[in-house]
Amino acid sequence: MKLILGQTLSFFADPFEAGPDEAALWDRRGGVVVDDTTGTIVEVGPADALRRVWQNAEVVDHGDALILPGFIDAHAHYPQTGIIASWGKRLIDWLDTYTFPEEARFGDPGYAAEIAARYFDLVLSNGTTTTVSFCTIHPESVGAYFAEAQKRGMRVVGGKTCMDRNAPDDLRDTAQSAQDDSKRLIDRWHGQGRLSYAITPRFAPTSTPEQLEALGALWAEHPDCLMQTHLSEQTEEIEWVMGMFPEATDYTDIYDRFGLLREGALMGHAIHLSTRERDRLREAGASLVHCPTSNTFIGSGLFDMAGLKAEGHRIGLATDTGGGSSFSMLRTMAAAYEVGQLRGAPLHPAELLWLATAGSANAIGMGGTIGTLAPDYEADLVVLDLASTPAIEQRAARADSIWEQLFPTIMMGDDRAVTATYVGGQRV
Incomplete structure (x- = not known):
């Protein structure tokens, strides 16, 4: 098992329909447990709770970076x-x-x-x-x-x-x-x-x-x-x-x-x-x-x-x-x-x-397989540094919400913002 730590953001509904905050769950200090054998997600939740349960898992800590579906x-x-x-x-x-x-x-x-x-x-x-x-x-x-x-x-x-x-x-x-x-x-x-x-x-x-x-x-x-x-x-x-x-x-x-x-x-x-x-x-x-x-x-x-x-x-x-x-x-x-x-x-x-x-x-008809941080989904992940350049960092520092923190990376980010990419739970 692998425990990947960082900020986590998971969608459970379409934000166009439910609204941003109602559609997503953000954890300031969260984690994703991955089964290395199957390449799937086992659990997503607060980092401290996952550490207690998965004490023997390999831990990969990405600090303040944001873990998302690939x-x-x-x-x-x-x-x-x-x-x-x-x-x-x-x-x-x-x-x-x-x-x-x-x-x-x-x-x-x-x-x-x-x-x-x-x-x-x-x-x-x-x-x-x-x-x-x-x-x-x-x-x-x-x-x-x-x-x-x-x-x-x-x-x-x-x-x-x-x-x-x-x-x-x-x-x-x-x-x-x-x-x-x-x-x-x-x-x-x-x-x-x-x-x-x-x-x-x-x-x-x-x-x-x-x-x-x-x-x-x-x-x-x-x-x-x-x-x-x-x-x-x-x-x-x-x-x-x-x-x-x-x-x-x-x-x-x-x-x-x-x-x-x-x-x-x-x-x-x-x-x-x-x-x-x-x-x-x-x-x-x-x-x-x-x-x-x-x-x-x-x-x-x-x-x-x-x-x-x-x-x-x-x-x-x-x-x-x-x-x-x-x-x-x-x-x-x-x-x-x-x-x-x-x-x-x-x-x-x-x-x-x-x-x-x-x-x-x-x-593409794969909404039950990829694209979401949730148990049983395939563990394709991207980890984003939300302060990857000085311009992005200084703007994100003023953020009052995860959306305001994320938006400068959307607008100004490039491959420098990608801290890690995981395919089937394996870092590539």
Whole structure:
């Protein structure tokens, strides 16, 4: 057994619904007991009480640092690691100029393995313990992603990106090969340890109706998989896609027609939605994934967090690297706050933190497994130094509450704030 000590903050409800203080329990001097054999949490509580009960446990004392569930990045593109923070493009030009040339390299297993290792080094150094990533059309890219995550013991989701039109020739598959390759990858990786597969049409304009139909049929055969795609990211994208599917009512209806809209569907971005789309997405049980650094970096728009949460949508938070400009979920939370400000609805620190942990866990269907400090949850943890830089330290020193103490780290923190990251109870 291991007893990890520090400040602890646990969510037991959604702070958007219950309010920050009613949704969370903060312990100024708390601890987390971890079973090293199973990699799960045994108990969370006051440090002194846990010391008395678990006298033979190995003690790791992080002092005043804050122990949280590891961050969950609900939408990313690990193959874009090398092109993050590339200058001056909007969505379609971004894909043509930066993304597609880079993704073409991932048929090389050695290159895919190199980038996967670099990617996981970067996200773990930022306290992210679970990622949900698009790979490329190459099965080798999926194998590299899952193999590297498995080596590190991480819980991750990924899938082969499927595209049979509006992409370079060397990045196109077919309706049949996309279905066949995805099925083989599901059989190889899905449910192996902490790995889960997501059926992955990139987005409607890069898939023919035949491919979307094939992937919808595949999802029906494997309903325990997730499905990830993009929806209504930019206005010119919507105009483009509707020109290709004139029979559809709207962008959301395209996915609905092909069996790609139900619980387990992860819809990245979802910025420019009609009232009908919002109602249908909620009714279907789909999850929306907010990608704020990406939305501002490539000029997509402002996600309606307050409105969508009030309507009862299930929402996760994500970096969308490399369209997003940071691997850090702290920076992502800060951007979500800024987007909320621009919409006249700033998010509370509790809401931001919940989105990056339990909220994202719920969005990807793993709310009973990760994202919460509680018994029987997997012991993926991040430990934050709330005084990691002089600027943060001097502001946090004035705090009158845990939320005021935490907020400067959300707004100004980076990997220097991450004192430790634990995966399955093991420090990495």
